[in-house]
Amino acid sequence: MTTPLLEVRSLSKRFGGLQATREVSFSLREGEIVGLIGPNGAGKTTLVNLITGVLTASGGSVFFKGRDVTRQRPYEAARSGLARTFQIVQPFPHMTVLENVAAGALFAAGAPSRRQAERQAMEHLEFVGLAPLAHQPAASLTLPSRKRLELAKSLAMQPKVLLLDEVNAGLNTAEIEKALALMRAIAARGITILLIEHLMKVVLSLSQRVLVLHHGELISQGDPQSVISDPKVIEAYLGSKFAARQQQLAPATGALHG
Ligand SMILES: Nc1ncnc2c1ncn2[C@@H]1O[C@H](COP(=O)(O)OP(=O)(O)O)[C@@H](O)[C@H]1O
Numbered sequence: 001m002t003t004p005l006l007e008v009r010s011l012s013k014r015f016g017g018l019q020a021t022r023e024v025s026f027s028l029r030e031g032e033i034v035g036l037i038g039p040n041g042a043g044k045t046t047l048v049n050l051i052t053g054v055l056t057a058s059g060g061s062v063f064f065k066g067r068d069v070t071r072q073r074p075y076e077a078a079r080s081g082l083a084r085t086f087q088i089v090q091p092f093p094h095m096t097v098l099e100n101v102a103a104g105a106l107f108a109a110g111a112p113s114r115r116q117a118e119r120q121a122m123e124h125l126e127f128v129g130l131a132p133l134a135h136q137p138a139a140s141l142t143l144p145s146r147k148r149l150e151l152a153k154s155l156a157m158q159p160k161v162l163l164l165d166e167v168n169a170g171l172n173t174a175e176i177e178k179a180l181a182l183m184r185a186i187a188a189r190g191i192t193i194l195l196i197e198h199l200m201k202v203v204l205s206l207s208q209r210v211l212v213l214h215h216g217e218l219i220s221q222g223d224p225q226s227v228i229s230d231p232k233v234i235e236a237y238l239g240s241k242f243a244a245r246q247q248q249l250a251p252a253t254g255a256l257h258g
């Protein structure tokens, strides 16, 4: 078996009396799309923050490309090819959309000049469908467009692994179809993806494997169909209505907002 690209071993985080993640272990193999689901407060964003050095783990370790990166800083994670999007988007509001993405190309991916960075940034904006808004101030974007900006920024860091924290929140049905195509196009570039997502349609269409967090613990993992029929997952997250609907529909196409 090949070494996993990213390996999380017994990762725990405690905030005072709250155990936000408890001994979470999983790995991502090169080229995979793995879904990470679970109710609000389950610890999904905390996990991304631990993996990218935004938070320091209370226990456990993270290996990236075989190297122990548990104590790395966020900029080191980004430069090494481990990029993420933020669930709470935080662009530089007064800079243009293009400048926001160019900043990522300059600082994380080491573009040799500002002009070069802006040229790369424009390619990423075209890729995510934001090119027409390139010269608008980031503050003027709607929430779904800000999520696309987050995605373009993370792509500008030329990642090997991309941790996507609810980048598709707030999309309508037509936009979801476009988002599916976009996620597939990212994977086709050889980028390994951990997809945190409430829209089950998106998770089930894209993920080769799914991980389920509940109260900070990984309660189930496996291929999408076995995970959504796991009684623990139905009880903790999906609900019995979802399960009944899934049994009538094949292939799975349910949507869940949570
Ligand atoms: N910086 C923090 N300080 C204290 N508690 C936090 C912090 N970040 C997250 N939490 C708590 O940890 C738990 C997991 O949160 P989070 O990882 O954001 O869950 P999810 O992303 O799955 O919705 C929640 O109870 C949340 O309130």
Ligand SMILES: [Mg+2]
Binding pocket: 044, 045, 046, 087
């Ligand atoms: Mg979250």
